[in-house]
Amino acid sequence: MDRMSYQLYEMMHLAFAPARAATDAMLHAMKNPLNPLHHTSFGRNVAASAELFERMTRRYGKPLFGLDTTVVDGAEVEIVEEVVWSRPFCGLLHFKRLFTGPAPRQSKLLIVAPMSGHYATLLRGTVEAFLPSHDVYVTDWSDARTVPLVDGSFDLDDYIDYLSEIMRFLALDATQTPLHTLGVCQASVPLICAIAAMEADNDPDVPESMVLIGGPIDPRVNPTAVNKLAQQRGMDWFRSHCIHTVPFPHAGMGRHVYPGFLQLSGFMSMNFERHISAHLEMFNHLVEGDGDSAERHRDFYDEYLAVMDLTAEFYLQTVDRVFVRHQVPLGLLRHRGNLIDLKAISRTALFAVEGEKDDISGVGQTEAALDLCANIPAARKRHYVQKGVGHYGVFNGSRFRDEIAPRIRAFATDMESLDRVGTARPHLAWSAE
Template sequence: MLYSLHELAYASASPFRIGAQMARTFWSSPLNPAADTAIGRTAFASAELFESVTRRYGKPDWRLDTITVDGHPIRTTQQVIWSSPWCRLIRFARNIGDLKRAKKPVAAPSVLIVAPLSGHYATLLRGTVEGFLQDHDVYVTDWSNARQVPMLEGRFDFFDYIDHVRDMLAAIGPRAHVVGVCQPGPPVLAACALMAEDEDPNRPASMTFMGSPIDARLSPTVTNELAEAKPFTWFQSNMIHTVPWPYPGFGRRVYPGFVQLYSFMLMNEDKHIDAHHRYFQDLVSGDGDGVEKHEEFYDEYLSVLDLSEEFYLQTIDIVFQQHLLPRGLLEHRGRKVDLTKITDIALMTVEGAKDDISGVGQTQAAHGLCTRLTDEQRVLYVHPDVGHYGVFNGRRFRDDIYPRVRDFIAAHEVASAVPERSAAAA
């Protein structure tokens, strides 16, 4: 019912949104003599603000057709290497000719970046992917919006997620490097343990976890406390809703992205109100830089996807309530996940001292669980000045965090790694 009401509210606002678009066009027209007056600029800003907060934000573009490496433009081509109804594995193939002209090595370590499946699209990691493209052959998980997956495609749960990680590493080839950003930490670590126990030739050479709830019992945040304060049945009853017609996933039970978005915005309500107030003032004053910065952030932040019921509820249960992985109790399809089987997959953890989503200690807990790794196979880094988002995006990620991860991957690149595949000419 809530999902249908949400859709009804959006449809009901359409006439007003169209009116705001017409007003925006009128008050920004160079043919309007009042456009550059205080009244005109205020009217334009009001219409623009209303339209921006009531529109539907679709999946953002990657906008990585060309990147800059050491001052040289390098074209990239997106290639779908593997896919299922629930995910596409995208490779950003760097143009070989551009690399040679920039005198950069064509062969590079293969890195699988596992994007979070927690409400936002994988494009939230645009800055992360761009950073790793400086020195690596980059692959990223592009998770599907559950409301776009027809019921005939079946379920997708926490254990399917683990299987997907294994399948994607197999598609890339032997001894790639895997980077789990936020939510993927526990299932990626479990996948690595299973592959290590099987002596799978496609097991990664290294694993890096950034701001991940490996053990959510440590330094609990507001998010962790909410997950533990409510009984499991509360999440079943209040957070799961049915996808309405005409979406392809009509009838599927999901955790809607808009529910999570509203929850996160309410946690920082004053911050978002202030940001939109500044946006309005920047529109009135004509501050293009401020407007562009605001729109760039919220165009991404307000783009959300739905999670399947089973994946969301199992994540709440396994990761945030029962803590099965750090307690050594997680089983995958009847088989115990034994982290002590990891002996030749190096481990790096990255945390932000100001992280209010995954508190300090939750990610580095992986070191205490992977007991058979040597000191030479471990790197633990806590950045003193970043929060959750800054762990994998922004200036401090580029300047402080990424160079450390790059050096860690380079130190554990193995001879059997697959050389970079040929990139299509742009």
């Protein structure tokens, strides 16, 4: 029965199609100002009910970043999105800023989005915060159900390889400006592992710095419900309950995946009462005519409810190696047969950022990287805990913009300054000339 869940989900989605069409028609009728019921309490209640039903039964597609402009040095600059590097499971998205005059010399920033169910657009606020100060790139992961079987598999080793390739690609940029990296949540693990592998090979293209935000580097520290679940269930449970086969007519039909709809049910169940309350509040906002509040709800849930499938091999390896066997802090994780030694990292600076109320990666799990990377000089390490924010707030929202992002920008500037005066990374120092 479990193996049929994906097919049943698709059938239920199709079965609701006539009801969605009917409620959508009713919604438009009740919102028509020429309809006398539009101005009544009854009409507003019917319209609110219709909208909530349609939203709760639809499939949310991949959102757009929608970042058309930014402000650099007081001037508005147009932005164009371009894919500058691609593989079957990832495209590297560049937010190219179209300066009317000479472009200012600014460092590159690679934002590594987590492959944990949501699209890279979940980091829209993260990207937006750095557009005025950096040349920004973000990993845009593919939905596994859209990748044909002929394109092969994708596991944790491939994830690490992708990041290494991307960092080498960005190092070839003609501007020769420093590259900084930022890994959010799950992405922190493959990012630090990719840099460790590059350092072990004495690769000249290692980045100037890595910022790890809310990452499970050592899930044994202050374990959360997510960490405990992995320990309690064991790998057999995850294989039998979480892995399904992509059905027809998706391009990836036949591929084994951890479906997005199962991930979403897990996300929702962790804070079920909060989500119920949020939808009730939206209903009240619609009835009361509070359009601004209702629009904020739509914006959040259009993003939150848009989920993607993960390949089974990547998901199971991550659960097993990171959350069950804790191979990263124990120094047992292998990449292509070679041990990942975090002590090999010495040239790339490290900034660990955590949220005080993070219920996904507990406080201390990201900080653990500072001790594990024992050979990074103390002057090139930092740690910061943001008070009053949970997992989402540590990379999005007002406190991220006002408190965390300025600290990350200052960290990048400080690390580059150390290089220019020759106190660190002398063989990779860059000139401002």
